[in-house]
Amino acid sequence: MKIKQSIRKQVVEKLKHLTNEQYIKQSAQIAQHLFDSRCWKKAQLIAITIPRDQEVDTYEIIKMGWKQNKIIAVPRADFKTKTMTFYELTSFDKLEESAFRVKEPKESLCRTISKEEIGLVIVPGVAFDKRGYRLGYGGGFYDRFLPQIKVPTIALAFTCQLVKEVPIDIHDWKIDHIISPMGFYR
Template sequence: MVTKRDIRDEVSGKLESMSDEEWRGWSKEIAKHLISSSLWKRAEVLALTISRGKEVDTYFLIETAWKQGKKVVVPRTNFKNREMAFYELTSFDQLEDGPYNLKEPNLRRCSAIDPKKIELVIVPGLAFDKNGSRLGFGGGFYDRFLPQTKAQRIALAFPCQIVPLVPTEPHDCLIDHIINPDGFLS
């Protein structure tokens, strides 16, 4: 049986070997599908992460949301308590360096938001399957956060991040939709 560690190692290697040209092109295609979706158009409060490395680029999505008058909220993690809260971001200048090369909202410059007000959550992850199962980065932050909101959950994934089956545990939260460069997979 394939383990979570096996999937993490395989997908991480494929992401690292992706060319910058592929990364930019696929990120643009994924963004185009998301922005043209009714889920995006209806949502006024969007939760996104600040992408890093070879994750699907979220900077363009955040800028687009601001231009469209949407409220963008981004997470700040508390590694000691293994919790995450979201804060409104109105400028990239409100970000500061966090652990693990994360960019997080500065608490003195950003306001917290009630998770129940979030209408659409772009959920990061390393690998996904077409059943909506997600393999995160191992901290369990989203699996603890997602039950606090009724927002639609969307994952953005490059082709190499779609795997036949992600092993799950009872506490793992499913994703409602996955978007890859070809469009919605689910």
């Protein structure tokens, strides 16, 4: 557990040192690799999170999804049950800031999406390794959710988020693909 905390701290510190120019450029490169992928082209409904802090910018990805008539689903977390419910997002005006400074859909304004409707999941995280393992923020939301679905999963990562090895526990779930600014890392 201490190793995970150490990796998380090191990567978060590196993310803080990305310049605005690096952040914008690398986010755009990652997004373009995603748009060029078969997974993106094939999926009609994409589950994705709103970025917080220095996560890869997903706003432009969401806008492209809308432009291509894809349905965008964003999760809302229940911290008591450690579960997520996805909602269709049709406008950024339908977001509100909730726990831990996370932007989530306003339940009253967004349609609930069943996990069976999802065609692709963009999985957030702090650090990723070549095997497909990820280090999240420690809540375990995605490690509980991912075993319930049978669709492609992709993580988006800046170069500084790619590590040699993420320590794993029995409940940790592999990501199918990881996209970095250079292309598919996995």
